[in-house]
Amino acid sequence: MAKYYGVAVEDIFNTMEERFRREGAKGVDALFGYNISGEGGGKWQVTVKDENLRVEKTEGTLEGCSVMLNADAETFVGVTIGKIDAGEAFSSGKISVDGDIGLLTNVLPKIFTKFTPPAKDVIPKDIIDSMEDRFRADKAEGVDMTIGYDLTGENGGKWSAKIKDQTCKIEEGLVPDCTVTLQMDAKIFVGLNLGLIDGTAAFTSGKVKIEGDMGAAATSAALFEKFQVAGAEEAEELISLKCVPSIDERFATGPVMARWFEGLKEKKFYATKCPKCGRTQIPPREICANCRVRCTEFVELGPKATVTYIDTVYYASPDPLTGSIRETPYAGVYVMLDGATEEENFVHELKKEEFDRIKPGMRVRPVWAEKRTGGFRDLLYFEIDD
Amino acid sequence: MAIHRENIKDCFVQEGKMALPNQYFAGRVGSRFIIALRDKKKILGVKCDKCNKVFVPPREYCERCMSRLDENWVELSNEGVITNYTVVHYNDKHLPRKAPYILALIKLDGADTPFPHIVEDLDPGKVTIGMKVKAVFAKETTNTIMDLDHFEPV
Numbered sequence: 001m002a003k004y005y006g007v008a009v010e011d012i013f014n015t016m017e018e019r020f021r022r023e024g025a026k027g028v029d030a031l032f033g034y035n036i037s038g039e040g041g042g043k044w045q046v047t048v049k050d051e052n053l054r055v056e057k058t059e060g061t062l063e064g065c066s067v068m069l070n071a072d073a074e075t076f077v078g079v080t081i082g083k084i085d086a087g088e089a090f091s092s093g094k095i096s097v098d099g100d101i102g103l104l105t106n107v108l109p110k111i112f113t114k115f116t117p118p119a120k121d122v123i124p125k126d127i128i129d130s131m132e133d134r135f136r137a138d139k140a141e142g143v144d145m146t147i148g149y150d151l152t153g154e155n156g157g158k159w160s161a162k163i164k165d166q167t168c169k170i171e172e173g174l175v176p177d178c179t180v181t182l183q184m185d186a187k188i189f190v191g192l193n194l195g196l197i198d199g200t201a202a203f204t205s206g207k208v209k210i211e212g213d214m215g216a217a218a219t220s221a222a223l224f225e226k227f228q229v230a231g232a233e234e235a236e237e238l239i240s241l242k243c244v245p246s247i248d249e250r251f252a253t254g255p256v257m258a259r260w261f262e263g264l265k266e267k268k269f270y271a272t273k274c275p276k277c278g279r280t281q282i283p284p285r286e287i288c289a290n291c292r293v294r295c296t297e298f299v300e301l302g303p304k305a306t307v308t309y310i311d312t313v314y315y316a317s318p319d320p321l322t323g324s325i326r327e328t329p330y331a332g333v334y335v336m337l338d339g340a341t342e343e344e345n346f347v348h349e350l351k352k353e354e355f356d357r358i359k360p361g362m363r364v365r366p367v368w369a370e371k372r373t374g375g376f377r378d379l380l381y382f383e384i385d386d
Numbered sequence: 387m388a389i390h391r392e393n394i395k396d397c398f399v400q401e402g403k404m405a406l407p408n409q410y411f412a413g414r415v416g417s418r419f420i421i422a423l424r425d426k427k428k429i430l431g432v433k434c435d436k437c438n439k440v441f442v443p444p445r446e447y448c449e450r451c452m453s454r455l456d457e458n459w460v461e462l463s464n465e466g467v468i469t470n471y472t473v474v475h476y477n478d479k480h481l482p483r484k485a486p487y488i489l490a491l492i493k494l495d496g497a498d499t500p501f502p503h504i505v506e507d508l509d510p511g512k513v514t515i516g517m518k519v520k521a522v523f524a525k526e527t528t529n530t531i532m533d534l535d536h537f538e539p540v
Contacts, residue, residue: 236414237417237421238411238413238417239411239416239420239421239529240411240412241410241412241529242407242408242409242410243408244405244407244408245405245406245408245480246403246404246405246406247403247404247405248401248402249401249402249403249404250399250401250402251399251400251402252397252399252400253396253397253399254397258396258397258398261398261400318405318407319405324405374398375400
């Protein structure tokens with residue numbers, strides 16, 4: 001099938017059904033005729049009536065059309081996908097129209113959504129084959145390395161890129177003395193080169209395995225121009241910057257929270273007890289918010305506790321202390337420390353390995369850090385007490 | 387274990403750090419501006435034909451008449467005049483230079499709005515309004531406004 005700009009004339013007609021907009025066809029009663037000459041051309045009749053569409057290829061003559069368009073196949077495709085200016089094609093006579101031209105210029109765009117050529121699937125070989133052309137000799141001064149690509153899965157393969165004396169040569173197969181070898185699934189390789197997958201993320205998540213000189217792998221990216229899909233319009237470069245600012249924080253405990261932190265250091269949970277209602281507050285607070293009286297008495301709770309509620313977290317939020325994304329899933333547990341008054345839950349993390357075993361009502365015990373400094377990390381997590 | 391307001395002997399301070407993962411998108415107009423600094427060593431502005439004003443850094447809309455400006459790019463001179471300045475006298479890790487350094491508003495030739503940047507190779511005590519300066523571009527680019535590294539006296 002003859003293709004122009006990667007598109008066959010038939011593609012345009014075959015997609016009309018899915019591009020048809022019923023609401024745009026309201027009140028339209030028209031028969032469009034297309035007489036496309038040249039290779040891949042033919043005659044088509046498109047009927048739009050009562051908000052319905054019928055597309056037919058015909059061998060006979062196009063008769064009774066409200067409007068008929070005559071063009072050669074290349075011009076027709078070019079105009080449809082926007083590669084050729086319709087006005088110019090018309091005035092130069094490459095397109096001619098018989099009948100009501102308004103139907104084509106005003107009505108047609110309302111009836112159909114724009115035709116977009118299907119994206120060609122990029123395979124690793126396309127990317128590898130273009131590497132020599134994309135090589136930036138000016139950036140490779142003094143660079144002497146061989147990068148091995150070991151791509152698994154569909155369309156995978158093994159290649160080596162030898163970079164020396166400001167030239168790049170691609171060889172099939174992995175040469176034995178690669179400076180660095182990158183191993184990944186072919187799909188991941190394509191995604192990385194198209195900019196659909198973040199390189200750092202792919203590496204840290206283990207999707208890309210790097211053997212050999214890591215530094216070489218990092219510098220190699222700068223040696224090549226970005227891969228562009230053939231025929232695709234050059235994407236507009238947009239700048240987006242990522243950074244993780246680190247903000248120094250100071251938290252003054254005050255006398256009440258200080259007691260709590262001192263307690264953690266001694267592997268103890270201290271709560272304040274309300275002199276009026278008797279409820280225990282943990283972590284301790286200066287005032288009982290229910291009775292609005294000052295709490296002056298501290299009591300020790302726990303250390304063992306009963307689980308009341310479990311939160312399993314699947315959302316990978318960043319850890320505010322490091323900026324790195326937390327590993328999921330993990331579970332937060334709400335526990336009633338022994339001796340706590342009703343509803344005075346305490347929330348902390350559960351041991352990672354136990355999150356699928358935990359049930360409300362289970363007994364748990366705290367696990368403490370070896371070296372305790374009087375901070376909230378002194379308590380590592382709770383684990384099932386069995 | 388009674389608490390008294392005066393009982394502060396147990397109080398202490400917890401030191402910590404908070405990391406804030408951040409992403410800044412320069413936008414279409416901002417990207418084109420920075421790419422021109424980075425690749426062509428040129429300062430681009432946008433012009434409002436209606437108000438006859440040239441804005442730098444470029445923006446999408448005219449602040450006076452709200453016309454769209456992002457198709458009307460103009461290339462500006464790499465030289466300009468200091469219209470105002472301040473000398474930064476304190477050090478902080480987020481600041482781009484060691485104190486003292488000059489932060490000036492520079493009206494580039496061809497622009498109607500002043501453009502803030504660092505002025506180097508000049509004693510902070512000697513900076514004056516009306517002084518002519520020229521742009522010095524960064525050797526190592528970072529995809530930021532710092533691809534225009536600083537200005538220096540002509």
